[in-house]
Amino acid sequence: xxxxxxxxxxxxxxxxxxxxxxxHSTISGTDYxxxxxxxxxxxxxxxxxxxxxxxxxxxxxxxxxxxxxxxTLILHRATLRDAAVYxxxxxxxxxxxxxxxxxxxxLA
Amino acid sequence: DVKVTQSSRYLVxxxxxxxxxxxxxxxxxxxxxxxRQDPGLGLRLIYFSYDVKMKEKGDIPEGYSxxxxxxxxxxxxxxxxxxxxxSMYLCASILRDRAGMNTEAFFGQGTRLTVx
Numbered sequence: 556x557x558x559x560x561x562x563x564x565x566x567x568x569x570x571x572x573x574x575x576x577x578x579h580s581t582i583s584g585t586d587y588x589x590x591x592x593x594x595x596x597x598x599x600x601x602x603x604x605x606x607x608x609x610x611x612x613x614x615x616x617x618x619x620x621x622x623x624x625x626x627t628l629i630l631h632r633a634t635l636r637d638a639a640v641y642x643x644x645x646x647x648x649x650x651x652x653x654x655x656x657x658x659x660x661x662l663a
Numbered sequence: 664d665v666k667v668t669q670s671s672r673y674l675v676x677x678x679x680x681x682x683x684x685x686x687x688x689x690x691x692x693x694x695x696x697x698x699r700q701d702p703g704l705g706l707r708l709i710y711f712s713y714d715v716k717m718k719e720k721g722d723i724p725e726g727y728s729x730x731x732x733x734x735x736x737x738x739x740x741x742x743x744x745x746x747x748x749x750s751m752y753l754c755a756s757i758l759r760d761r762a763g764m765n766t767e768a769f770f771g772q773g774t775r776l777t778v779x
Binding site: 587644 | 667696698703704705706707708711713719753755757762763764765766767768769770771772773
């Protein structure tokens with residue numbers, strides 16, 4: 556069964572880096588890896604995506620393992636507004652697979 | 664600003680009713696997906712469509728059907744609502760790259776459906 560595996564929850568102190576892990580061992584060679592976050596009462600919103608190389612944008616960084624079977628979303632300095640559920644996913648031509656997500660708690 | 668709009672934020676329906684959940688996107692995307700979201704289960708794919716009048720079953724299609732008569736609109740239909748279909752329903756419109764691969768997904772706000 557195609558799926559992603561993430562820890563149910565994680566905690567971080569405010570202003571510290573956060574590393575959110577994800578396993579996607581069934582990913583195909585051409586599938587993109589994505590990360591989304593979901594705030595309460597909202598739909599998921601895009602954070603970042605990549606294929607093989609590590610990626611950076613203004614929100615986060617994405618580190619992709621060499622075999623592409625896992626990835627890590629990095630929030631460089633967690634803020635209270637980063638408290639959310641983070642979903643790792645991968646997509647191909649006719650698929651878009653999500654996992655169960657990680658609930659990130661940020662402590663002031 | 665890109666938009667995916669779901670017709671209702673909250674719905675309460677009775678067991679056995681036929682329920683229509685509507686989703687409209689203004690981005691001219693070919694691909695649209697319907698998911699349901701339940702605590703501890705994440706997002707599970709119900710149906711998706713990659714073109715007008717085209718539809719494919721996802722992981723949990725039982726009890727659901729879909730309609731895609733126009734490119735911008737993708738409807739999810741609960742033929743006879745049951746209490747186990749109480750859930751959050753999320754519609755996504757997907758951007759494809761030049762190779763036809765799904766890239767960024769744009770989600771609606773979700774419809775929280777309660778079946779009583």
